[in-house]
Amino acid sequence: MRILHVYKDYPPVIGGIEGHIRLLAEAQAQRGLEVTVLATSPDRRTSIDQEHGVRVVRAGRLGELASTPISLRLVRQLRRERADVVHVHMPYPLAELAELTMGGGRPCVVTYHSDVVRQRTWAGLLGPLRRRFLRRTRCVLATSAAYVRSSPTLSRMRDKCRVVPLGVDIDRFAEPERTVRSPIDVDGQVVLFVGRFRHYKGLSVLVEAMTRLDANLVLVGDGAERARLERQIRHSPARSRVSILSDVTDEELPGCYARADVVVFPSTERSEAFGLTLVEAMASGTPVVSTELSTGTSEVNEHGVTGLVVPPDDPAALRDALHTLLADTALRQRMGRAASHRARASYAANQMVDATLDAYEDAL
Secondary structure, three states, X not given: OEEEEEOOOOOOOOXXXXXXXXXXXXXXXHOXXXXXXXXXXXXXXXXXXXXXXXXXXXXXXXXXXXXXXXOHHHHHHHHHOOOOEEXXXXXXXXXXXXXXXXXXXXXEEEEEOOOOOOOHHHHXXXXXXXXXXXXXXXXXXXXXXXXXXXXXXXXXXXXXXXXXXXXXXXXXXXXXXOOOOOOOOOOOOEEEEEOOOOHHHOHHHHHHHHHHOOOEEEEEOOOOOHHHHHHHHHOOOOXXXXXXXXXXXXXXXXXXXXXXXXEEEOOOOOOOOOOHHHHHHHHOOOOEXXXXXXXXXXHHOOEOOOEEEEOOOOHHHHHHHHHHHHOOHHHHHHHHHHXXXXXXXXXEHXXXXXXXXXXXXXXX
16 A cells, blocks of 8 residues: 655654654554655755655745745645555645645545644635545544544534544653663753744743742753743743753653653643643653643543643643642652553554554545
């Protein structure tokens, strides 16, 4: 079977969707499928590489509009690629519209990662075409039942949706390589955030919540909000206890989770549809604090069992939850064990790959 994954970016670009596509594509290649990923290049050059059994085409981009890479080469390449199943990862309007113009001659499966939240004007203009594209697809994979219920788009096409939670390599985080030293080098308890520094991640709320907590905050990642975040940290009473690590490697990441006492996920908007960081932390046996967004995050982190869930954009509530876990070793250990069990039972990568291949077979 020939599979073509299409999305705007692919590693080394860092992000939850990008990491998910790499894990899925490489796992499919290991099972003997012929897998290609079509994404955009960071510049105008187009490259074709073989990476861990996956053919990766990075099409040269002309620029960016409303956070969407514009690439005519990607559109041309999409038309040329031969595939038994095209797997489009949404949202990426350019790929959606390009595949729509193909006329529906080849099976198309979609993973619907998130509604378009911030670019509402564009979402309104493109909405009818996107809904037409989704109606033409054979199957829509949603990452949680909660997102199907709460999404204005998915709730209108529930019969076409199939819930396939994102997965991770559980053993990679449950048994981190002992020879790799954790890049976190601080004394005392550690509150850890891992992810891109984006507007909806709630990082300003998190820094504010740390002002009266006797613990270190380590932010692993980088992104567009970094300059603003650094200004806030410089003026924060907690500035001596907040550090940013932007160059953590994939090999070092499990060691970060293992060093953390609590992992925090303070997102403020439903652009945060699932939260792979939650699963990685839980696989590590680390309890988590997340926010209630009516998306998949509160399905992943079960309040009072694997961690705590608080209202979004509420520094006091976030501070109280972090303090509750940091002050109670027995509670952290109990929730950490429950988190590890839940991650292995529900979010293992093999389960995700099996369910996705089942969807392909049905689409064919």
